[in-house]
Amino acid sequence: MRYDSITDAIGNTPLVRIDPAVHGLRNIDLFAKLEMLNPFGSVKDRAAWSMARPLLDEAVEHGSQVVELSSGNTAKALAVVAGMHGLGFKSVTNRMRVPEIKDLLLLLGAEIEELPGQSECLDPTATDDPLTLFHRTLSASGSTYLHTDQYFNPRNTEAHLTGTGPEIVKDLDGRVPDWFVACVGTAGSSTGVARALREEDPSVRVVGLVAAKSDFIPGIRTIDEVQEVGLFDPETYDTMESVSSDEAIEGMLTLNRRCGILGGPTGGAAYHGAVRHLRAVDEESTERRTAVFIVCDRVESYLSYVRQRRPDLLGRPPRKNSPADLTDAEVGGAPSVTVAEARRWIDAEGPLVVDLRSPFAYAALHIDGSVNIVDELFAELLQGGLPFSRSRPVLLACPVGEQSARYAALLTRMGHPDVRSLAGGVIAWRDAGAPLVRD
Ligand SMILES: Cc1ncc(COP(=O)(O)O)c(C=O)c1O
Structure with missing residues (x-):
């Protein structure tokens, strides 16, 4: 061959x-x-090449940067194709969750821009929302980006x-x-x-x-x-x-x-x-x-x-305290509070509020006084046992209340006497008109 x-x-x-x-x-x-x-x-080599190929000559002429919303294989293939044609590549992604792929992309010369995902974005229609801005930049007349648009192309x-x-x-x-x-x-x-x-x-x-x-x-x-x-x-x-x-x-x-x-x-x-x-x-x-x-x-x-x-x-000790090991009944029975109940609880007892969303989403808007521990880090913390004192109640919040319910069930199983999940998550909190702050 x-x-x-x-x-x-x-x-x-x-x-x-x-x-x-x-x-x-x-x-x-x-x-x-x-x-x-x-x-x-x-598998993405085929898609990347099929999408980029007809646009490459023009991109080379204008020195365009190739851009794609991808944190994985499409980004990898496009980074290579762009490099072969003397073009830069930018990967826009909501979270690079696989470190080897992030490192490989950097090795291939890619630029990486991390933005919050839609489910974490409190208001995707807001004019200063990063994804909205990203799409506007790409479609602006005179833009020199080659956007392969894999989800729609x-x-x-x-x-x-x-x-x-x-x-x-x-x-x-x-x-x-x-x-x-x-x-x-x-x-x-x-x-x-x-x-x-x-x-x-x-x-x-x-x-x-x-x-x-x-x-x-x-x-x-x-x-x-x-x-x-x-x-x-x-x-x-x-x-x-x-x-x-x-x-x-x-x-x-x-x-x-x-x-x-x-x-x-x-x-x-x-x-x-x-x-x-x-x-x-x-x-x-x-x-x-x-x-x-x-x-x-x-x-x-x-x-x-x-x-x-x-x-x-x-070759390491087996996984402990993982939300994946919970039964459906445990997750279904996880203690939870509505937004109104959560607000009264915060006023009366001051639980520790833990926000499990990405740092970007947290920085954009969060419940006043909450601490941010992104879900993956939280999962790692729990491997070592309960990270909070049993004497302080804990309110867990995530984008829509799914992950927080799992972690509330897990912390309960681990012996925490009063941990609750915010039903509907930060989205429900916002929809109820409850206050959010920006640092
Ligand atoms: C590892 C992996 N598996 C499966 C898929 C799914 O392929 P498709 O995007 O064609 O649905 C992808 C897409 O990025 C992928 O990276």
Whole structure:
């Protein structure tokens, strides 16, 4: 194989059969589409190249900076493509939560601008809101940015409609798989492949996978977050199912250790989601059928993610005091207060108010007297035991009241006698007209 440019090596990734002794399905052949073997390391190489390619000549002429809202693989691929053309790249993101990827982006020469996410933004329509300002800057006439706009750009989907999908059919000797399973981030890969497969055989069933609510699997969205994506169309999927980060890591371990496929957490999520879905239908017919899932990227960038969630896998003591270990009943029964109750409680007893949002969102507006401990840091603190005195009540606040409920349940389990979650979060507080301050 010889190429004139590394970008010519994007696509034509292998389709590898998973050993039935590993997945245990009797009547279904399960195949992994190894998008991790694209040259910059992920499924997003196709989308990045497809979106940037037609605009590069003009960008080079004007010396434009390439810009994208991404904290992961799209940013990585665009940083490389921009660098190859002598252009700068800026990654705009609400939170860089995977340190290895942040470091890699910096190594590749990217500029990183961190802004609060929509759910953390108290007023996305405010004129000084950073995301609003960002979009206004990009669309201003005379702007010299090349904005690839991955959440809305149809060329993201097209890369998979013309590449990934047809490659799967070709590698199955012209047959369309009975099931296609993919994680949903921008929805570009799942939508493009689903469309290509349905053009050949409309009976293919498409399973879309999202991260479980209040959970985090880098690269994919939760069912609520996916609604904000311009390319997402619920009609694309026959079913949408969720996967937890623990399940994603378990699936990833199976791929890594038993299949020799060094995929990352979303590859693991896709494997786990595929086997769980297919197990339920495996016995329906004795005819042999076929399913394909996507392995989006590689494991190496996620060692700190694994260390945080499964320290036991990296030779450390097992995880303690994690909100992921709570039962639904514990979370449902977490003590909570409405905004009005919280205000009376603050006046009467002065609980310690802990704001779990990002420092940026906290700096923009917060409850007077609250302290800011961003959720990831809070999770780490709890590994060491209760970080507060039992004698002081605690009020936990997050954007919409989901995470704070989990942590209230956890602190209660850890023996704190009076911890409560602010129902509806800081958004409910603002909507009720309660006072917020800015430092
Ligand atoms: C690791 C990883 N997995 C899955 C996806 C989802 O792909 P898509 O954006 O095509 O929905 C992404 C997207 O960024 C990703 O980075």
